[in-house]
Amino acid sequence: EDQVTQSxxxxxxxxxxxxxxNCSYTVSGLRGLFWYRQDPGKGPxxxxxxxxxxxxxxxxxxKATLTKKESFLHITAPKPEDSATYLCAVHTGGFKxxxxxGTRLFVKA
Amino acid sequence: xxxxxxxxxxxxxxxxxxxxxxxxxxxxxATTMFWYRQFPKQSLMLMATSxxxxxxxxxxxxxxxxxxxNHASLTLSTLTVTSAHPExxxxxxxxxxxxxxxxDTQYFGPGTRLTVL
Numbered sequence: 419e420d421q422v423t424q425s426x427x428x429x430x431x432x433x434x435x436x437x438x439x440n441c442s443y444t445v446s447g448l449r450g451l452f453w454y455r456q457d458p459g460k461g462p463x464x465x466x467x468x469x470x471x472x473x474x475x476x477x478x479x480x481k482a483t484l485t486k487k488e489s490f491l492h493i494t495a496p497k498p499e500d501s502a503t504y505l506c507a508v509h510t511g512g513f514k515x516x517x518x519x520g521t522r523l524f525v526k527a
Numbered sequence: 528x529x530x531x532x533x534x535x536x537x538x539x540x541x542x543x544x545x546x547x548x549x550x551x552x553x554x555x556x557a558t559t560m561f562w563y564r565q566f567p568k569q570s571l572m573l574m575a576t577s578x579x580x581x582x583x584x585x586x587x588x589x590x591x592x593x594x595x596x597n598h599a600s601l602t603l604s605t606l607t608v609t610s611a612h613p614e615x616x617x618x619x620x621x622x623x624x625x626x627x628x629x630x631d632t633q634y635f636g637p638g639t640r641l642t643v644l
Contacts, residue, residue, distance in 0.1 A: 450631060461620045461635035462571070464529070469629075505570065507633075515561070515633065519570045 420445040424506050424518035431525050434495045439521045441506030442488040449509040451489050453482050456503045456520070465491075465504075496525045530554050531623045533636035540611055541644055548606045548639045550621030556601035557623035561633065562594070565618045577604040611643045 421444045431437055443451070450469050454462035466475040468484035475482045479500065481492040491504055506518040530553040540546050550560055558579045563571040575596050576584040583596035593615075595607040604623075608615055618640055622633040 452632070454635070459618070459638070459640070461531075461533070461622075461638040464632060464634055467630060467632055509631065515573065517570045522568075 420508075420510055420514070420516050422506060422508055422516045422518040424504075424521050426521060427519070428522040429524070431493075431496055431523070433497055433525055433527050436492070436494045436496070438493070439491040439504055439523070440488060441491070441518055443506075443508050443516075444487075445508050445510045445516065447510050451484055452507045452509070453480075453489070453491055454505040454507065456505055458503075462505055493523070496523070498525045498527045501525045529625055529632070529634040531621065531634045531636040533621055533639050535639060536637060537640040537642075539642045539644065542612050543610055546608045546611055546641060548608075548619055548621075548641075550604045550606070550623070550636050552602045552623040552625075552634070555623070555625050557604075557625060558601060559624040560598060560604040561622045561624070562596060562604075562606050563620045563622065565620060565638075571620060574606075608641065611641070613643045616641055616643045 423442050425440045450467050452467050453465040456462045466482040471486045473484050479494045483490050501524050503520045503522045505520045508516050532551045534549045560577040562574045564574050565571050573586050574589045577596045577598040579598045585591045598604040618638050620638040622635045
């Protein structure tokens with residue numbers, strides 16, 4: 419059964435305290451792995467797409483990496499404005515999208 | 528680029544009335560759009576896949592007569608919640624699929640908060 423699991427469910431960091439969010443997946447025929455950021459009461463905002471193991475993408479303080487079993491979203495020196503829910507989603511064959519439950523990130527000044 | 532809009536952003540209606548939500552891809556054509564529902568502190572639940580020019584594909588457990596979807600053009604899909612009841616109150620989010628070369632990405636709208644009294 420196709421499955422996407424994100425951990426931890428919630429993460430509390432001090433400003434400047436770097437950390438990583440995990441997205442592990444079990445799918446048949448990965449067509450792409452996506453990271454989104456969602457603020458309360460808003461739709462998800464696209465961050466990154468990763469297609470193959472070993473691929474990395476960076477944007478400001480965020481860096482996404484992909485292996486054959488999981489993806490990490492590294493947050494370097496986070497700021498309070500990075501507080502949000504980060505969603506991971508995988509596209510399988512036939513363009514079926516499976517979302518993880520998300521990681522709620524809280525960054526305290 | 529890749530902007531998706533939704534209208535309205537929020538709506539309050541009486542039980543038994545119908546509500547229409549629009550989803551538009553503003554700067555690209557989308558043959559496929561998706562409708563999601565999200566409950567507080569939960570992830571997105573796919574309701575249906577909307578295909579331009581054909582009938583929508585509904586996920587298991589989603590009533591097609593309750594949630595009417597029309598994908599009238601390459602930039603517009605609508606979701607109509609018919610005979611709405613308080614249990615239909617939720618956050619509804621649409622997304623549009625953009626395919627460019629080898630990239631294939633969903634871009635999301637800002638969501639519509641529906642409250643049924």
